[in-house]
Amino acid sequence: MPAADLQLLIDAALEAGKIATRYSGDTAQRWDKPGGAGPVTEADLAVNAMLEQRLPFARPGYGWLSEETEDNSARLSKDRLFIIDPIDGTRSFAEGSRTWAHSLAVAERGEVTAAVIFLPRRDLLYAAAKGQGATLNGAPIRVSGVSTxxxxxxxxxxxxxxxxxxxxxxxxxxxxxxxxxxxxxxxxxxxxxxxxxxxxxxxxxxxxxxxxxxxxxxxxxxxxxxxxxxxxxxxxxxxxxxxxxxxxxxxxxxxxxxxxxxxxxx
Missing domain, CATH: 3.40.190.80 (D-Maltodextrin-Binding Protein; domain 2)
Incomplete structure (x- = not known):
């Protein structure tokens, strides 16, 4: 299941990148969320809408947790759920920077089992599935060996x-x-x-x-x-x-x- 979920997340992240990059960052409509919760742009909401339609349709038994969707307790009864940040680094996106990312994950009983972080403006796609290693643009990656x-x-x-x-x-x-x-x-x-x-x-x-x-x-x-x-x-x-x-x-x-x-x- 993690491998199948990973491919689903990769395909969704690539589509998210196409949507987000249609907006020009600093000219995308932007406003502040209530309660000092930070900024949001029309690109965040457009990406979220696509993901919220596409991912639960593919996995109807999974719960849903996203920064741009009002939370509810229904997800707590689900063994598996999607955990989504449509655009992580919204301020950077709004400033026209390239260091924002789509962050998509599946968790099962509290543990993440499939994950994608995609930076479309840098053409960087990080991915991992439980027990199968982590990759960048398809090539295996490893953490640093520095010990001090x-x-x-x-x-x-x-x-x-x-x-x-x-x-x-x-x-x-x-x-x-x-x-x-x-x-x-x-x-x-x-x-x-x-x-x-x-x-x-x-x-x-x-x-x-x-x-x-x-x-x-x-x-x-x-x-x-x-x-x-x-x-x-x-x-x-x-x-x-x-x-x-x-x-x-x-x-x-x-x-x-x-x-x-x-x-x-x-």
Missing amino acids: LETAEILAAKPNLDPRHWRQGEVPEFKRVYRPSLAYRLALVGQGRFDGMLTLRPSWEWDIAAGDLIIREAGGTCSDRLGLPLRFNNANPRLNGVIAAGAAVHQILRARLDPGSTGIRP
Whole structure:
């Protein structure tokens, strides 16, 4: 089933790319969601509408969780569900950047089993199915083998380096880099382009689900900020931060983080 679901997600992601790229980014209609939930564009909604019609039609027994669909509790009774971010990095999309992505995943009983992250403006398609490895444009990928934090390049927003998040207030030394899309950051770690990814704020499942499987199938470790495995289809679809890296760097980051820190406010 993961292999069949993966091909379904790949085909849907390619179609999503065709739809999104019809819009010109900075001229696409944009507005802010209520409650400070961030921006949305007409492209987000057009992609979501296609995916919400296409994917459940192909898998009528699956639940549905998407950033651009009002959530309801019906998904909680489903063994399998789609977890979708129609456009991850909406601000980048609206600015005309190329670093936004479509993030599509299937989870079964809380574990992601098929995943795609597609960046149509960069022609990058990351994919993974449970037990079958991870790929970029069809070629196998592996996480970095770097084993020391001092030589590591970690994808992280600057607020993650606040001393209050680290044991004894001592922020470890590593090279910090940044990309605006959470899904893309995870995919880059799976590719081995960077050695780790860190976000300490509560994170939506749709931003993380696809990248979680890609990291794990690429030989890495993906957990919440306390080092616990990620589980999906929660009643409140938010995760307690994310640490993603090769095994050695992941272990060091987890050990250096203060487990008593409350995280970054969303």
